[in-house]
Every structure is written in C-alpha cells, then in structure tokens.
Amino acid sequence: MSQTDVMKQEKSEILDRIGKDSGFKTPEGYFDEFNSRMTAMLPDVEITKVDEKPSLWVTVRPYLYMAAMFAGVWCMMKVFTGFKQNISTEQRVSEIATGIYMDNNADEFIMSGGASDYDIMTYEDSVMMDTEIEP
Amino acid sequence: MASRQTYDEAAVIERLHHQGTAREAFGEVIAHYSSTLYWQIRRMVIDHDDANDVLQNTFLKAWTSIDNFRGDAKLSTWLYKIAINESITFINKKKVQNNISLDDDDSFLVNTLESDRWFDGDEIQVKLQRAIASLPEKQRLVFNMRYYDEMKYEDMSQILGTSTGALKASYHHAVKKIESFFDEQD
Known part of the structure; x- marks a missing residue:
C-alpha cells in the first residue's frame, strides 16, 4: 500500500475540518537566535x-x-572417553585376576578362619548363583 | 525534516567524532534539526518557553553524550529519542509540581493555552489540543508525528521502538478518541 493510500485510509472528517495548523507560534527570528545561543x-x-x-x-x-x-x-571429551576405556580394560583384567585368585584360594582362606560367617555365606551364594546361571 | 542545501549528514557525523571539528559540526546539527525538534517538543509540552527549555536540554544531552552516537542509527532518530525522553521527563516533573498523578493524562497543559501569547488558534484548535492532550502518552506522540509531521510509520518505528502495525493501530485509536471527544462536546 502506498503512502498516499495509507493517508487516505486515515482520513477523518473532524480533522479535515480543523486542518493542520495547530495555532502555535514562535517569536520572530526565534530559530536563528536559538541556534546561535545554543551553539x-x-x-x-x-x-x-x-x-x-x-x-x-x-x-x-x-x-x-x-x-x-x-x-x-x-x-576434552576425546581424552576423557579414551581414559575411561583404558581404565575399564585395566579394571577388567584386575577383576578377572582377582576372581581366579579367589576361586583357587577361597577354600584355603575359609579354612584358615580368615573369613567371617557372613563372608562365607556370601561366597557360597555367589558360587550357587554361578552354577545356576551356567547352562 | 528541515533541510539545508549545504547539510551533508554523513560528513557531519564524521566531523562529530573528531575533537577539532566536533563543535562546529554540532552547530550544523543544531541549525538543521532545531525547528523539527522544537515542533515535536512544543506539541508535547504546549507552552513556548517550556518547549525552548526542553529543546535546549535535548541538544545539551546530545552534545555531552555525542560519544555514544556511533552512527548505527540515523542522527535524526537519535535526536528524536532524546527530545521525546526530555519532553516526557519535563511533563512528569510539571505534574509533580502541580500535585497531579503521573497516571493522569496531560490535559492540564492546555489550561493556560488560551492566554499564551505564542498561541493564536481559535476555539476549535484549542479543543483539538485538549483532545490530543487527553490521549495516553504514546498515542499522543504517534498522533503528533503522523498528523502534523506526516512521518512514515517505518521512521516512527525506529524512534519509538514499536512495530509499524502497532503504530498504525495506535494512530487509528487516537483518531477515534479525538472524534469521540468532539462528539461528546457537541
């Protein structure tokens, strides 16, 4: 829509009758005087x-x-994931080694009285669980 | 906007940013914009002497913060914003002085209009000023910019930080309210 069309749309009968002269005036030569004074x-x-x-x-x-x-x-993400992978490999080797050691030496350890009743019960439960899971 | 053939805004802005040329360049800015800004302010504060003070404060503020003007917006937009803020601050101060709530409209400004020696309008012009002063501040600004200055909504949008759609609606409401004001008075 052109500027003229917008202006036409905004027309008001009352405002047209009054016109755009607001009736405000300034003293003679006001702006020239103001510009010099202001500067x-x-x-x-x-x-x-x-x-x-x-x-x-x-x-x-x-x-x-x-x-x-x-x-x-x-x-950082790359280093962190790589480090985690290394750790888990080492942990797994360690866990396997501990498992083998425990399997081989558990009876000897229990017999020597180095384990409490609770330890013995837990160990027996785990042995039974392993047996049940095995096909 | 006022225009002078010798006024080159880009060159003036360039000179405003150098210590040696800034003062002279700002003198050109004053000469170029004083009339435009005066009428915008006058329509807000109504009284000539008040408009003169506000215009003076506007240019002083612009000059002392000229470093903040980086040329991202138009110089006219920046000056208009300062002038509007100064006008609103002035009106609010005047309301406080006259024990008028800041939430009230600005109709009190028109009370002395008929006795103002720098006003020679007739009864209907006083009535129009009264109707405009009864509008909410933003509608009043939009109405004055559009009706008297015939400013484009796009330019107004830059100055007032409002979408053109909202400004058109604002102007439409302002005109309707003015018409209702006249209907009620007749």
Whole structure:
C-alpha cells in the first residue's frame, strides 16, 4: 500500500475540518537566535576517536574464540572417553585376576578362619548363583 | 525534516567524532534539526518557553553524550529519542509540581493555552489540543508525528521502538478518541 493510500485510509472528517495548523507560534527570528545561543552555550567535551570500521582481527576474533572453545570441548571429551576405556580394560583384567585368585584360594582362606560367617555365606551364594546361571 | 542545501549528514557525523571539528559540526546539527525538534517538543509540552527549555536540554544531552552516537542509527532518530525522553521527563516533573498523578493524562497543559501569547488558534484548535492532550502518552506522540509531521510509520518505528502495525493501530485509536471527544462536546 502506498503512502498516499495509507493517508487516505486515515482520513477523518473532524480533522479535515480543523486542518493542520495547530495555532502555535514562535517569536520572530526565534530559530536563528536559538541556534546561535545554543551553539555558544555548549560546554567543552572530550571526543573519543571512533574507529569507523573494525579491523579484520576484531571482526573474526569472536568466531575464532568460539571455534577454539568447541575444539577444546571436543578434545576434552576425546581424552576423557579414551581414559575411561583404558581404565575399564585395566579394571577388567584386575577383576578377572582377582576372581581366579579367589576361586583357587577361597577354600584355603575359609579354612584358615580368615573369613567371617557372613563372608562365607556370601561366597557360597555367589558360587550357587554361578552354577545356576551356567547352562 | 528541515533541510539545508549545504547539510551533508554523513560528513557531519564524521566531523562529530573528531575533537577539532566536533563543535562546529554540532552547530550544523543544531541549525538543521532545531525547528523539527522544537515542533515535536512544543506539541508535547504546549507552552513556548517550556518547549525552548526542553529543546535546549535535548541538544545539551546530545552534545555531552555525542560519544555514544556511533552512527548505527540515523542522527535524526537519535535526536528524536532524546527530545521525546526530555519532553516526557519535563511533563512528569510539571505534574509533580502541580500535585497531579503521573497516571493522569496531560490535559492540564492546555489550561493556560488560551492566554499564551505564542498561541493564536481559535476555539476549535484549542479543543483539538485538549483532545490530543487527553490521549495516553504514546498515542499522543504517534498522533503528533503522523498528523502534523506526516512521518512514515517505518521512521516512527525506529524512534519509538514499536512495530509499524502497532503504530498504525495506535494512530487509528487516537483518531477515534479525538472524534469521540468532539462528539461528546457537541
């Protein structure tokens, strides 16, 4: 819609009758006098020089920082998952070794009185469970 | 907006940002915009002497914060915003001085209009000013900018930070309220 069409749409009978003269007036030569007076009364200010166009480095810097941040997060995740995998492998070897040792030496350990009644019951339950699960 | 053939806004803005040329450039800004801003302010505060004070404060504020103007928006938009804020601050101060609630409309400003030596309007013009002053502040601003200055809604949107759709609606409501004001009085 053109500016003229909008103006036509906004027409008001009352406003048309009154017209656009508000009846406000200013003293003769007011603006010339004001401009001179205003310019003369401006206090001293310090103007900081503004760079019109930021340098390439200033423009690119935030994107580089963001890219570095994502790269850092990715590296940390990579290191963390790799470390976790190593740990779990070592743990598994250790657990297997402990299991074999326990299986071989459990009877000897129990007989020597090194285990409490509760330990013995738990051990027997686990042996029974293993037996049930085995096909 | 007022215009002078020698006024080159881009060059003026460039000079405003240099210590040696800023003052002279701002003098050109004053000469270029004083009339436009004066009428915007005058229609808000009604009284000539008050409008003169507010206009003076507007330019002083613009000058002392010229560093904040980076040229992202138009200079006219920036100046209009300052002028509107200064006008509203002035009206609110005047309301406090006259023990009028800040929530009330600005009709009290028109009470002295007929005795104002810088007003030579007739009865119907006083009535229109009374009707405009009874509008909510934003509608009043929109009405003045549109009706008297014939400002484009896009430019108004930049100054008032409101969508063009909302401004059109605001203007429409303002006109309807003014018409109702006249109907009630007749």
